[in-house]
Amino acid sequence: MSVIVPLTLHDALQALAEAPDATLLAGGTDLMVELNAGHRQVTDVVSLSRVADLCTWQHDPVRQVLTLGAGITYAEIATEPIAQWVPALAQAARTVGSPQIRNAATIGGNLGTCSPAGDGLPVLSALEAVVHLRSATGSRDLPFDEFMVGPKRTARLPGELITGVSVPVLDGWQGYSKVGVRNAMVIATASVALVTDPAARRVRLALGSVGPVILRCPEAEAAAATAVDFHAASVSDSAVEHFAELARAAARPIDDHRSTAAYRRHAVGVLAGRLLRKAFPNG
Amino acid sequence: MADPMGHHEQYALHVNGHTLEVRDAWLGESLLYVLRERLGLMGSKGACEQGECGSCSVTVDGRLVCSCLVLAATAVGQQIVTIEGVAPVGSPSDVQQAFVDAGAVQCGFCTPGLIMAAHSLLERSPEPTEMEIREELSGNICRCTGYGRIIDAVQRVAVSRRDGGAR
Ligand SMILES: Cc1cc2nc3c(=O)[nH]c(=O)nc-3n(C[C@H](O)[C@H](O)[C@H](O)COP(=O)(O)OP(=O)(O)OC[C@H]3O[C@@H](n4cnc5c(N)ncnc54)[C@H](O)[C@@H]3O)c2cc1C
Numbered sequence: 001m002s003v004i005v006p007l008t009l010h011d012a013l014q015a016l017a018e019a020p021d022a023t024l025l026a027g028g029t030d031l032m033v034e035l036n037a038g039h040r041q042v043t044d045v046v047s048l049s050r051v052a053d054l055c056t057w058q059h060d061p062v063r064q065v066l067t068l069g070a071g072i073t074y075a076e077i078a079t080e081p082i083a084q085w086v087p088a089l090a091q092a093a094r095t096v097g098s099p100q101i102r103n104a105a106t107i108g109g110n111l112g113t114c115s116p117a118g119d120g121l122p123v124l125s126a127l128e129a130v131v132h133l134r135s136a137t138g139s140r141d142l143p144f145d146e147f148m149v150g151p152k153r154t155a156r157l158p159g160e161l162i163t164g165v166s167v168p169v170l171d172g173w174q175g176y177s178k179v180g181v182r183n184a185m186v187i188a189t190a191s192v193a194l195v196t197d198p199a200a201r202r203v204r205l206a207l208g209s210v211g212p213v214i215l216r217c218p219e220a221e222a223a224a225a226t227a228v229d230f231h232a233a234s235v236s237d238s239a240v241e242h243f244a245e246l247a248r249a250a251a252r253p254i255d256d257h258r259s260t261a262a263y264r265r266h267a268v269g270v271l272a273g274r275l276l277r278k279a280f281p282n283g
Numbered sequence: 284m285a286d287p288m289g290h291h292e293q294y295a296l297h298v299n300g301h302t303l304e305v306r307d308a309w310l311g312e313s314l315l316y317v318l319r320e321r322l323g324l325m326g327s328k329g330a331c332e333q334g335e336c337g338s339c340s341v342t343v344d345g346r347l348v349c350s351c352l353v354l355a356a357t358a359v360g361q362q363i364v365t366i367e368g369v370a371p372v373g374s375p376s377d378v379q380q381a382f383v384d385a386g387a388v389q390c391g392f393c394t395p396g397l398i399m400a401a402h403s404l405l406e407r408s409p410e411p412t413e414m415e416i417r418e419e420l421s422g423n424i425c426r427c428t429g430y431g432r433i434i435d436a437v438q439r440v441a442v443s444r445r446d447g448g449a450r
Contacts, residue, residue: 001309001310001311003310003356003357005357005359025357028352028353028354029334032313032334032352032353032354033333033334035311035354036333036351037332037333045310045354047354047357097334098337098421099347099404099418099419099421099422100334100337100340100347100400100422101422103346103348104346104352104353184418184421184422185335185421
C-alpha cells in the first residue's frame with residue numbers, strides 16, 4: 001500500500017496519472033468508514049486534503065458565479081461568506097452529520113460518493129451546477145445531471161479528479177429541506193431543494209433520496225413558473241397543492257431499511273409544497 | 284512519482300507538541316488506531332469507528348475531527364492534539380474541572396471526546412446559547428447522563444471565563 005499526500009494540484013494529477021486506479025481521499029468521512037469496516041480494499045491512496053488549489057473558492061461578481069474547490073468543507077459552506085451566495089447549499093451543509101463530520105467532509109467527496117442521499121446534491125442539481133474534472137492530460141466540465149449517472153455512480157473516468165463545482169449566484173429565495181429520523185447525524189430519508197430565479201422567471205426543484213439519482217421535476221417547475229407572481233411573491237394554495245402533487249409524481253422511491261417508498265413519496269410532496277410557500281409567502 | 288512527504292511504513296506524527304515515530308505500521312490505519320495501539324495514547328476512545336459517536340475526537344491543525352476517520356499517514360506534518368494534550372495530569376483544564384463539578388461524568392467513556400468538543404466550541408463561541416451547545420455537541424454521544432449536566436458544565440465554563448476565571 002502507498003499513501004501520497006501531494007500539496008499541489010499538479011502533483012496530485014501526476015500521482016493519479018501514474019496510478020489511475022488509485023483511491024482518492026478527501027475528508028475521509030465516506031472512505032474511512034468503508035476502510036475501517038473492511039468493506040473496501042485500497043492499495044494506492046492519493047490524499048487531496050492538503051492540495052491548496054482544491055481548498056479555495058472564487059466568487060465572480062460580474063458573472064455572478066461561485067466556484068467551490070472540491071476540498072471546501074461543509075463547515076465552510078455553512079458559514080459566511082459562502083453561505084450568503086448559496087443559502088440553500090448552506091442549509092444543506094448545516095444538516096450534514098455533526099460538527100466533526102462537517103469539519104472534514106468536502107463537497108468534492110459528496111460528489112465523489114454521489115449517493116442519492118448526499119445532502120449537497122439536490123441543491124447542486126437545482127442550481128444547475130457544473131462539475132469541473134481534470135486529469136494530467138486535460139479537463140472537462142459536466143452539468144451535475146450528467147455527472148451523476150446512478151446511485152453512487154458518476155461519469156468520472158480513471159485518472160480524473162473533481163477539481164470543483166460552479167454554481168450561479170441568484171437573487172431569488174432558495175431553500176433545502178430534509179426528512180430524517182432525528183435532527184443530528186442523519187442520512188436523508190427524503191430531501192428537496194427549491195431554487196427561484198426571478199430574472200429568468202423560473203422555479204427549480206430537485207428531489208433527493210427518492211430515486212437512483214437526484215431527480216429534477218420539469219412538470220412541477222413549469223407549473224410553478226406560470227402559477228407564481230414573482231413581483232408580489234405570491235402563489236395560491238391550490239397552486240402549492242398542485243406543485244406538491246407533481247413533485248410526488250416525479251419521485252421514484254424504493255422501500256429500504258430507512259423507509260418505505262410510500263412515505264418517501266408523501267414526504268417530498270410535503271417538503272416541496274412548504275418550500276414553494278416559503279419562497280412565495282403571500283397567498 | 285516521488286512521494287513529497289516521504290510516507291512509507293515508518294513516519295512521524297506531531298502529537299501534543301511532541302514528534303512521535305510510528306514504526307512498522309500498515310498505511311491503512313486510522314489515526315485513532317495509531318494513537319491508541321502504536322503510540323499508547325489511550326485517552327481517545329474507539330467505539331463506532333464510523334464517525335457517529337465522537338468519542339475519538341481530536342484536533343488536527345486546530346480542527347475538531349473524528350480521529351477514526353483520519354488516515355494516520357496523511358496527518359504527517361500536521362499538529363494533532365488529543366485529550367492527553369489538553370492539560371497535564373493532576374491539573375485539569377477548566378472544562379475538565381467543570382465536568383467534574385457539574386456531575387457530567389458518569390461511566391466516562393464519552394468524556395474525552397466531549398472535553399475536546401467543548402474546548403473547541405468555547406474557543407469559537409465563548410458564550411454559547413443552550414441551542415448552540417446542543418448543536419455543537421451533537422457529534423458526541425453519551426449514554427449515561429442525558430446531556431443535561433454536560434450542558435450545565437459548558438455553561439459554567441462560559442460564565443467563569445467571562446467573569447475572569449483562569450483557564
Ligand atoms: C457520521 C457520518 C454522518 C454523515 N452524515 C451525512 C449527512 O448528513 N449528509 C450527507 O450528505 N453525507 C453524510 N455523510 C457522508 C459524508 O460525510 C459525505 O458524503 C461527505 O461529503 C464526503 O466527503 P469526504 O471529503 O469526507 O469524502 P471522502 O470520504 O474522502 O471521499 C468520498 C468519495 O469521493 C471520492 N473523492 C473525494 N474527493 C474527490 C475528488 N476531488 N475527485 C474525485 N473523487 C473524489 C473518494 O475517492 C471517495 O470515493 C456522513 C458521514 C459520516 C461518517
